[in-house]
Amino acid sequence: MTELDYVPTICPYCGTGCGIYLVIKDGAIVGVEPWKEHPVNEGKNCPKGRNAYQFIYGEGRLEKPLIKENGSFKEATWDEALGLIADKLKGADPSSVGFINSGRTTNEDLYVLQKFARCVMKTNNMDNSSRFCHSTTVPGLLSTVGAGVMETSTISIEKADCIILAGVNIHETYPLIGRRVERAKEKGAKVIVIDPRETITARIYADIFLQLNPATDIALLNGLIKIIVEEELEDKEFIASKTSGFEELKSYISQLDMSELEQITGIPRDLMKEAAQAYAKAERGCIIFNAGIAQHAQGVGNIQLLADLTLLTGNQGRPGTGVNPLRGHINGEGFGDMGTVPVFYPGFVPVSGVAAKKFGDLWGVDGLPADPGIGYMDMVENCSILYIMGANPMMSAPDITRVRGLLENKDLVVVQDLFMTETAKLADIVLPAQTWAEEEGTVTETDRRVQFMNKAVEAHGEAKPDWMPFCELAKIMGYEDKFTFGSAEEIFEEIRKIVPTYTGITYERLKKAGGIQWPCPSEDHPGTDTMFADGKFKTPDGLGHFQVVEHKPPAEPVDDEYPYALATGRVLFQYHTGVMSRRTERLNYEVLSAFAELNPEDAKKEGIVDGEEVIVKSRRGEIRPFVKLTEEVPKGMLFIPWHFAECAANVLTGPSAGPPSKMPEYKYVAVNIEKGGE
Amino acid sequence: MVKGDMYLAQASDEEILKQGESGGAVTALLKFALDSGVVDAVLGVKKRDGNNRYDAVLDLITDPEKVIDCAGSLHCVSLNIARNVKEYLGGAKQMKIAVLCKPCDARAIIEIAKRKQINRDNLLLIGLNCTGTLPPVVAKEMLISEYEVDPNEVVMEDIEGGELIVTLADGTKIAKDLLELEKKGYGRRDNCRRCNVSIPTLADIACGKWGVKEGEKKTFTEVCSDKGAEFIDNAIKTGVIKVEPPGEDAIEERKRKDREAIELSNKCEAEDLKELREISLDDRLAYWLHMFDRCIKCFSCRDACPICYCKKCFLEPDRGYVKGGEVPPDRMFHLTRLAHDGDSCVNCGQCQDACPAEIPLTRLYLMLNIKLSPMFDYVSGMDVEQKPPLIAAKDEEASIDDIDIFLVKGEAGEVVPQQ
Amino acid sequence: MGEEVKGEFEPRIIGFTCNWCTYAAADLAGTARMKYPPNIRLIRQMCSGRVDPLFVLKVFLRGADGVFIGGCHPGECHYMTGNLSARRRYSMMKKLLESVGIDPKRLRMEWISASEGIKFSDTVKEFTAQIKGLGPGPFRHIETEGKEQK
Structure with missing residues (x-):
């Protein structure tokens, strides 16, 4: 007789964290059914979530460890592979080792990785691909409100009466959060969309569409602030009691010339006025932003100004307000909480001698690293040993031609993943990992929502949960008693003790649909919907700090040789580096290959016909996508989705911001385009 | 027993009688179905997590002792039973299953059975009265x-x-x-407001509380098919349930409650569709196009719908109607579904539940279905022998020249209920 | 096909006509020089029963102002019952168009046998005038010429 089971879990794709039921028939996943009790999505899913499990059975699933000999991979045992890795790691200089981890792995996986890196390898060199999307968010928000997290819950967005969608094509990239915007609209909310492209988000949500010139967000946001201040629409009481630095901002703003701002942004002042007034007069104004704001050389400045807008108008501390980044990965928030970054220990404790001692005492290990480590691209450049868990720099990093050269010349590259990705192909040792449905663990979604992912099926081949190889390496390297974890729950129990915002969360409590949003300091605490509800920011003095930001051009402006501004980004039907989504039939039926969006007038000028192959070139390389003519992109701009390995947009990208973010400017790359015909 | 017989039933077993909220007749019958080998499994519903009344999953029970764990009526749960039987239980083609279902579930099963995706004969449908979820x-x-x-x-x-x-x-x-x-x-869920089938006489047996006195632990049971009659006879013979005739006032009371529910559904239908019916055609079209523009092509509506069953769906990019990768998809997506499924829609509401774009699909489908029903004398989901109207052309129609014969019939029969 | 002449609206009508009767009737009307408006473009089907409701919808979405379906009289279908299904589908289509918000008067079906050339030209004249009166169809602004369907 058939065994039919329904296992509730979370969709493994984006940071929304939608609930789904997996249907298990005789030990295999055969379908996805709605989880109507889940508060985030109430039984509704996007095309990726509806087909979430298919890639688990994709062709080429890694089953055994692989060791490269003479240029080709040979199957090996776990003992052989881990033994080799341990040999290389023992005695390696801590600064020469780098751990590239992933927002696609669980909190338990990440916690064990950072503990291994710090206790065993004595290094803080760890980072992940959020360097490429929200490394500007953290400094931007830390300097203004003191915490780089989403302030309101995604559910409370529908309480807002004015929503600014800045640099986020939310209808395609987070449709179930877009649903909240739609519901707010139905209750009468005004929606302002800021984007150089006229995306579907602009078309169906925007009451006011600010189609600014690419990379001119600072000028626009300064314009909005200027209007609010000049028309005295600011929340004087809030500014006086809860902020600092307003006078400096006011003085800077008054010097700005409105005509110049209009000229830079391409937005007429009347339209700016409409938007500024709508936001300033709103009862609950909500700013939501994503890569279009963050992935710029001036990303930190962009975000500081968005935060300034909230402080200016008192839109803080209440459900449906605030400045809200959307995390792309399912565990995009959790990785930060777990401290798998070069500058923070778990719980956002800044790396320092004091922190090293504190965690040394907690973990019972001496000599923990007290100096900050280096970030993603610095590790790729400088570390001779790279351990890459669930990341694919050969698709997600900027200037991947250069990355290939670097990866090919390391002492050791270990890749722990599900499939033979573009990065795994360059590795020396490849380890098979379990998917989200084969291991249990927790993930933390964009609105600080910690949720439990159930194990639904047995592991594929000899794949292990991502945390296990680190425990085994620790054992080989003499730290067994510090890594005695036998299950994900044991790891989580330690996490609870170490990370104060997680202390009140237990696996038992996580059985509830919708999980628990941190901070959750005790077991009877229900979790926290909205940050700063008590009126205090997470800055040292508890005040919100206004920041003054000056408009600067992008890192690589267009010129005669490369006259088009390229923005790379996502589409609804595929996801990130394509490792999961390109192994899903339904999604491939919709979008199978890369394309470049070009404005029809530009096409005419270049003699390019709709649908033909074109060559898109930058200073770093060229790719040959098909061209799609559309009015969505303005003249002088191109858009290419970055999901397709055979036509990887990141061949073209390169220039990055300086420290602290080192954010690659994915949303503005100088390119040229020509017909690809023979 | 014959089709149409009614009586009050309760379980004979002490344990089941005590646990069951209405005397445990349904539980006893399900257990008997398994014990006697009439079915290979019982498809029940169990709460996902301890006592959580707000979430449940389907439970394929093969052990008669486990039947007693089947949840009682959970008003906050609306599982897509028909889809799960079709999709994950092989359409019941290789196994006999007793299915506990609401009227809409049973109607959906019947429509799927008409399209040969479920074997109706292998199912013992035990319907439960429903006034909404x-x-x-x-x-x-x-x-x-x-x-x-x-x-x-x-x-x-x-x-x-x-x-x-x-x-x-x-x-x-x-x-x-x-x-x-x-x-x-x-x-209630939106579609439930307009539902007028509270007593599932289209199942094999219909069970409910209407007609039972307050405090009495009995279930009012109506035999609705020959299969149901035979099953009940055997159940009584084996002694798993005790029955007594209901009495005229009980039967009247049940009829009265049913009428009351139907009146309420008529009222809601008139209210919910009032604006759509009264606005101009242009405004109506603008409204639906605006709704379709929000679609993100998740295909949840198609997957959830009991009528949609094509192995190679017309909405796929290679069929020439809906290009791949477009957001929103070509309007042909929604118009095709309406053209294919409108006549047989059973108002189960699973499509609207699953739609992330909050498109009020059930209102569009009901509006069309109400017009088509009198035209073709077709009520979806009631009789597995009744062919869907578009393939039900009768030979005698060959001697009728009037092109508008169905339209005229429809106009005469169309009832737009008054508030 | 219909062009805008000095601001006057020229309807674009698509006619799905059965090979065995209505299409033949159109031929007859042509050879007998019976004048009928050039606004209709005929698409020959082997039977009116081949006309899928999706054709009708697609054609409206691509900018047609009116759609006509011509078939054999009941009892005379070359395939016995094709036209009976066609009548049922047509009836359903009328109600579908109405439910969605497209004027059902823009869809018309007639039985026209091969010898009824006059009936064909009269019907087309009448229908064209009716559509002219109704004005442009709801998707008339869509450019249909030259766009490739991938």
Whole structure:
């Protein structure tokens, strides 16, 4: 007789964290059914979530460890592979080792990785691909409100009466959060969309569409602030009691010339006025932003100004307000909480001698690293040993031609993943990992929502949960008693003790649909919907700090040789580096290959016909996508989705911001385009 | 027993009688179905997590002793039973299953059976009366803000006489006006408002509380098919249930409650479709195009729909109607589904439940279905022998020249209910 | 096909006509020089029963102002019952168009046998005038010429 089971879990794709039921028939996943009790999505899913499990059975699933000999991979045992890795790691200089981890792995996986890196390898060199999307968010928000997290819950967005969608094509990239915007609209909310492209988000949500010139967000946001201040629409009481630095901002703003701002942004002042007034007069104004704001050389400045807008108008501390980044990965928030970054220990404790001692005492290990480590691209450049868990720099990093050269010349590259990705192909040792449905663990979604992912099926081949190889390496390297974890729950129990915002969360409590949003300091605490509800920011003095930001051009402006501004980004039907989504039939039926969006007038000028192959070139390389003519992109701009390995947009990208973010400017790359015909 | 027979039943077994909220007749029958080998499995519903009344999953039971664990009526759960039987249980083609179902589930099963995706003969459909289900997340919000109770304290819900009555663990009952709640966005799922099939006489057996006196632990049971009659006879013979005739007032009371429910559904239908019916064609088209523009091509509506069954779907990019990768998809997506499924829509509401773009699909489909029903003398989901209208051309139509014969019939028969 | 002449609206009508009767009737009307408006473009089907409701919808979405279906009289279908299904589908289509918000008067079906050339030209004249009166169809602004369907 058939065994039919329904296992509730979370969709493994984006940071929304939608609930789904997996249907298990005789030990295999055969379908996805709605989880109507889940508060985030109430039984509704996007095309990726509806087909979430298919890639688990994709062709080429890694089953055994692989060791490269003479240029080709040979199957090996776990003992052989881990033994080799341990040999290389023992005695390696801590600064020469780098751990590239992933927002696609669980909190338990990440916690064990950072503990291994710090206790065993004595290094803080760890980072992940959020360097490429929200490394500007953290400094931007830390300097203004003191915490780089989403302030309101995604559910409370529908309480807002004015929503600014800045640099986020939310209808395609987070449709179930877009649903909240739609519901707010139905209750009468005004929606302002800021984007150089006229995306579907602009078309169906925007009451006011600010189609600014690419990379001119600072000028626009300064314009909005200027209007609010000049028309005295600011929340004087809030500014006086809860902020600092307003006078400096006011003085800077008054010097700005409105005509110049209009000229830079391409937005007429009347339209700016409409938007500024709508936001300033709103009862609950909500700013939501994503890569279009963050992935710029001036990303930190962009975000500081968005935060300034909230402080200016008192839109803080209440459900449906605030400045809200959307995390792309399912565990995009959790990785930060777990401290798998070069500058923070778990719980956002800044790396320092004091922190090293504190965690040394907690973990019972001496000599923990007290100096900050280096970030993603610095590790790729400088570390001779790279351990890459669930990341694919050969698709997600900027200037991947250069990355290939670097990866090919390391002492050791270990890749722990599900499939033979573009990065795994360059590795020396490849380890098979379990998917989200084969291991249990927790993930933390964009609105600080910690949720439990159930194990639904047995592991594929000899794949292990991502945390296990680190425990085994620790054992080989003499730290067994510090890594005695036998299950994900044991790891989580330690996490609870170490990370104060997680202390009140237990696996038992996580059985509830919708999980628990941190901070959750005790077991009877229900979790926290909205940050700063008590009126205090997470800055040292508890005040919100206004920041003054000056408009600067992008890192690589267009010129005669490369006259088009390229923005790379996502589409609804595929996801990130394509490792999961390109192994899903339904999604491939919709979008199978890369394309470049070009404005029809530009096409005419270049003699390019709709649908033909074109060559898109930058200073770093060229790719040959098909061209799609559309009015969505303005003249002088191109858009290419970055999901397709055979036509990887990141061949073209390169220039990055300086420290602290080192954010690659994915949303503005100088390119040229020509017909690809023979 | 024959089709149409009615009686009051309760379980003979002490244990089942005690546990069952209405005397355990249904539980006893399901257990008997397994014990006697009439079916290979019982498809019941079990709460996902301990006592959570707001989430449940289907439970394929093969051990008769486990039948007693089947959840009672959960008003905040609306599983897509028909789809799960079709998709994950091989359409019941290789196994006999007893299925506990609401009227809409049974109607959906019948429509799927007409399209040969489910073997109706292998199913023993035990239908339960239904006056509506609630969406779980919204229901919990409603309990907190309107009823001011902790959702975990609720042990039973009833939708009766225009009220939503909630019973707490300590026995307290709180009643509120249903339509008032629904004006605020609470209450039943949208499609349930307009549903007029509360007693599932299209199943093999229909069971419910109507016609049972308050406090009596009995189930009013109606035999609805020959298969049902034979099954009940054997159940009585084997002694698993005790039956008695219901009495004229009980039968009348049940009829009265049914009429009341139908009147309420007519009222809601008139109210819900009023604006759509009254606006101009241009405005109506603009409204639906605006809705379709929000679609993100998740295909949840198609997957959930009991009528949609094509192995190679017309909405796929290589069929020439809906290009791949476009957001929103070509309008042909929604118009095709409407053209294919409109005549047979059973108002189960699973499509609208699953739509992330909040497109009020059930209102569009009902509006069309109400017009088509009198045209073709077709009521979807009631009789597995009744062919869907577009393939049901009768030979005698060959001697009728009038092109508008169905349209004229439809216009005459179309009833737009008054408020 | 219909062009805008000095601001006057020229309807674009698509006619799905059965090979065995209505299409033949159109031929007859042509050879007998019976004048009928050039606004209709005929698409020959082997039977009116081949006309899928999706054709009708697609054609409206691509900018047609009116759609006509011509078939054999009941009892005379070359395939016995094709036209009976066509009548049922047509009836359903009328109600579908109405439910969605497209004027059902823009869809018309007639039985026209091969010898009924006059009936064909009269019907087309009448229908064209009716559509002219109704004005442009709801998707008339869509450019249909030259766009490739991938």
